[in-house]
Amino acid sequence: MALNRGGIAGGAGRVHPGDPSAKTPQQLEEEQNKRKERIQKGLADDGKKEVIQPPKNDFVPVEYDPQYILMVNELKKYFPIKGGMVSKTVGYVRAVDGITFNLKRGTTMGLVGESGCGKTTAGRTILRLTGEKTGGQVLFNGKEVYDLTAKEMRSMRTKMQIIFQDPFSSLSPRLPVGEIIGESVREHNLVSKAEYNDYIDEIMDKCGLQSFHKERYPHEFSGGQRQRICIARALALNPEFVVCDEPVSALDVSIQAQIINLLKELQEQYNLTYLFISHDLSVVEHISDTVGVMYLGNLVEYGETKDIFANPLHPYTKALFSAIPIPDPTVRMNRIVLEGSIPSPANPPSGCKFHTRCANCMERCKTEAPVQKEIEPGHYVVCHLYDNEGK
Secondary structure (H helix, E strand, C coil): CCECCCCCECCCCCCCCCCCCCCCHHHHHHHHHHHHHHHHCCECCCCCCECCCCCCCCCCCCCCCCCEEEEEEEEEEEEEEEECCCCEEEEEEEEEEEEEEEEECCCEEEEECCCCCCHHHHHHHHCCCCCCCCEEEEEECCEEHHHCCHHHHHHHCCCEEEECCCCCCCCCCCCCHHHHHHHHHHHCCCCCHHHHHHHHHHHHHHCCCCHHHHHCCHHHCCHHHHHHHHHHHHHCCCCCEEEEECCCCCCCHHHHHHHHHHHHHHHHHHCCEEEEECCCHHHHHHHCCEEEEEECCEEEEEEEHHHHHHCCCCHHHHHHHCCCCCCCCCCCCCCCCCCCCCCCCCCCCCCCCCCCCCCCCCHHHHCCCCCEEEEECCEEEECHHHCCCCC
């Protein structure tokens, strides 16, 4: 192939008038404009294939009830899946897919479920830590969290806090404990400079830490002590609501009991409200007033702790609770073993998401998604088995 003076192959980047397959710049521009119009209308380049559209935010808003500090209504959080050379959205991971519950002041709600069911994402989405929500409503003290401005949200941060799962990775290794706990206090100007040190000492003392610990770094503490630091950091801002994201899962049993008792003491002292995320059903039963069971982004059962544990209704809840070990060798456990693994939240089954693993699956379960029904006062379940019961 001949090269021109610039060393470029002849014809490269050029339009030859005699070539019938060549397109003029005007024709290329027209094709590009048509392609943009098709994408806006939801059609692919062939004019037939439908492009993945953003999920719809359709829900019925709820009115604020002062007895609840937190009201969550049809909350959704989807994460886009990118693909192709231009990173086009080809689907969504439905991490949280329409959960609804209310949380009274000074109480604890336990949130349980398999790994990957969306518990942590739900907690982070409530606190507005995962970007914008996909849909639904989050009312904290009557205010929609996602309607707040940056200035209003900064003020709201002092009322909503989180205790992370891993006490080591959530603490900065470069800062001493006193600075870790006091950084947010100083940032929000909660106390004067003269009262700052005494305030930090008081918070640490209430969480079982000594004042001389302020000069030490996180790696110098045990796992239980590091979790106490995380609790002290959250309580330093004097919050009303705390998301406890598996705060004892990385600790041994004896230390777990200490942390759980500490959380209960602090709740009684400060009238705190907890959303307690955990895999340990025994701990949830001990600390929670209400319990929500999640499966693949949905809340399948919700109610008072005593009702949920005494009379589980949903087949998934029954299977989950059958795995609780009983410390009595003479008692025979009736374990319900679920077949298969949890489906992908990027491609959930049609109808009821649990029908692929449910022993009570009916034909309508495969095509029709069940709705939440109140079977007993305050006891809600999402299952076709109870369509003729409750309201």
